[in-house]
Amino acid sequence: MSAITALVLGAGNRGANAYGSYGMAHPNELDIVAVAEPDAPRRARISTAHDIAPDLQFESWEAALARPQLAQVAFITTQDNMHVGPTIAALQAGYDVLLEKPMATSPADCALLVETAERLGRTLQICHVLRYTNFFSTLYDIIRSGRLGDIISIDHRENVAWYHMAHSFVRGNWGIEADSNPMILAKCCHDLDILLWIMGQSVTKLTSYGSLYHFRPQFAPANAPLRCQGDDAQVCPAAATCIHYAPRIYNAESANPAGPVPSEYSFSPGDFMLNALDGGNTPQSRWEKLKTSRYGRCVYRCGNDVVDRQVIAMEFENGVPCTFTMHGHSDRENRTMRWDGTKATLYAEFGYDQAQHIRICEHGGMYHDVKEEIIVPPPASSGHGGGDHGLVRDFLAAVQGRPSHRQTTARASLESHLLAFAAETSRKSGHSVDFVQYKKQI
Ligand SMILES: NC(=O)c1ccc[n+]([C@@H]2O[C@H](COP(=O)([O-])OP(=O)(O)OC[C@H]3O[C@@H](n4cnc5c(N)ncnc54)[C@H](O)[C@@H]3O)[C@@H](O)[C@H]2O)c1
Missing domain, CATH: 3.40.50.720 (NAD(P)-binding Rossmann-like Domain)
Known part of the structure; x- marks a missing residue:
């Protein structure tokens, strides 16, 4: 072919x-x-x-x-x-x-x-890339197999790492809602899609709470300039202690003309961060780029307004209650989840650079009696736990008329997107949303 x-x-x-x-x-x-x-x-x-x-x-x-x-x-x-x-x-x-x-x-x-x-x-x-990871495919198969019994409740967390939050949702393209969209849509439509996909049904009602707490001017260090570099002779006075000091985050500090600021922190940016900075391959070129780039700004004065924490409580059509938590202050980038059923409890962790695991603890024995632990090794080949390339492979198959159970349709994606919009309506209004009625009004 x-x-x-x-x-x-x-x-x-x-x-x-x-x-x-x-x-x-x-x-x-x-x-x-x-x-x-x-x-x-x-x-x-x-x-x-x-x-x-x-x-x-x-x-x-x-x-x-x-x-x-x-x-x-x-x-x-x-x-x-x-x-x-x-x-x-x-x-x-x-x-x-x-x-x-x-x-x-x-x-x-x-x-x-x-x-x-x-x-x-x-x-x-x-591009709901998570569907195309081995991890979420395995999770789907386990839950759909009935091994946990009837599902009683779901607790799903998206733990956004502190540096990813600052890079994308404070300094980056997704920090201001009017320029992009609410974080619950931008970051979490993947997770809402996964929940809808595994459950195979929609949600009837939901309530959401959340706010921007940390990345605001009142938390800026004393005398911090608008940009971490200040001028070349005088970087931010908090450079040694601020975890968000941009030259260290973007691997440019060794080019500081005044000499590197000693610090107890060391950090290696991911490719997605360096690609977004687009500052070349040397500390010198990145130091220069940071002087004008959005990524060189003090994280406490970016004019950002999207949340750094949000929770949705929702109920599926079959009555299963589910909580979804997203926050931007995690030590590591991962998703953690717990599914409780009438026969077993499932604990799972999905991260990009560490082993991904799913533990199934069947009821009837002593607690912590793990019946099966599935380690899903992180793939070396592509981003999002292998989801980026898996998605393209499945899209090409769909175009050629070879469907798979992981493929999604635009109509299925509409459901997860509307769920995110409805959560935002709830968060801003302080009221619960009847999701069935909400969808009729679109
Ligand atoms: N699926 C995922 O997990 C995932 C992850 C990250 C980002 N995204 C989404 O991917 C999209 C792109 O994100 P990105 O990080 O690659 O952004 P980016 O800013 O790096 O890329 C967008 C590109 O569009 C170009 N562009 C601007 N105007 C254009 C025009 N008129 N015609 C053609 N190109 C134009 C820009 O110059 C830029 O290079 C966004 O919608 C983002 O939310 C999805």
């Missing part, structure tokens, strides 16, 4: 790295033949990597989609508030579409995308 050809709209971190890398690793399955990206160095990088012809390199999605169909599928990996226009145009132009989450930043726009894809009969798949 020949490789599926793709047009990438937005060659940033996701388009070029998370999904573009699939084409590099599996050239017989995916051939990226065209790109639209306004940033010239990024456009050049992806074009070189995939040998994209000069006349198929565009500066905007509008220019690429103004041309007759250039490839079989489109990967839409622009920022959250730039999903609707290119997706509708791509579907109308004949592309099957893989669209980054969140599908759109309002309930009405999410519904519009689903209706458009269904009316045109095109595949529209949302």
Whole structure:
């Protein structure tokens, strides 16, 4: 079978790295033949990597989609508030579409995308990468097998690491709701999708609480400047003690012209952080970039307004109560969960850089009597616990008419997105939301 050809709209971190890398690793399955990206160095990088012809390199999605169909599928990996226009145009132009989450930043726009894809009969798949990890596939199989008995209650936590919170949801693209969307949508639509998928049913009602606590001006160190570097001769007076001091976080401090500030902290940024900074490969180039980049700002004065903690209490159609907790102050990046059933209790932990495990403790014995422990080793190949490449593989299969139980539809993704919007309505209004009625009003 020949490789599926793709047009990438937005060659940033996701388009070029998370999904573009699939084409590099599996050239017989995916051939990226065209790109639209306004940033010239990024456009050049992806074009070189995939040998994209000069006349198929565009500066905007509008220019690429103004041309007759250039490839079989489109990967839409622009920022959250730039999903609707290119997706509708791509579907109308004949592309099957893989669209980054969140599908759109309002309930009405999410519904519009689903209706458009269904009316045109095109595949529209949302990048719910967690479904495509071995870990969540295993969890799905265990719970669906009935091994836990009837499910009694669920407790699912998304523990966002302190540095990820500061990078993405304070300094980064998702810190201000009006520029992006609420954190419960931006960060947690994956988790809500997983819960809906495993349960195989929807939610009837929910209540949500949460707020922004820590990343606010009153917690700034005394005399902290607006940017950690201050000027080259005088960095922030709290540089030695602040865990968010940007030159240390982005591995640039050794280039400090005044000499590195001694500190008890050391930190190695993930690729997603360095890719977002886009500050080159040396401490010197990153030091220079941080002087003007959003990532060089004091985390206490970024004007951010999205929450750093939120809880949803919800009830599924069959009466199962579920709590979902998200917060941005975890020592490590992981998800932890507990499912209690009439026959057994399941404890699980899913992290990206440590072993992932699922423990099943059957009832009837003494507590802590672990009947089975499943260790899911972290895959070396791709981000999100292997989910990034698993997602692309499944999308290509869907386009070729080879469905799998992990594949999702845009309509299924609409459910998780609406759940996030409903939670935000509850958090802001202080009232519970009848989710059945809520969906009828969209
Ligand atoms: N599935 C996941 O787990 C996951 C993880 C992280 C981010 N995301 C989502 O992926 C999307 C992209 O995130 P990212 O981190 O790659 O962002 P990014 O900012 O690195 O990439 C977006 C790219 O779009 C380009 N762009 C801007 N205007 C354009 C236009 N008119 N035409 C074409 N391209 C244009 C930008 O120059 C940029 O390179 C976001 O919606 C984000 O929420 C999903």
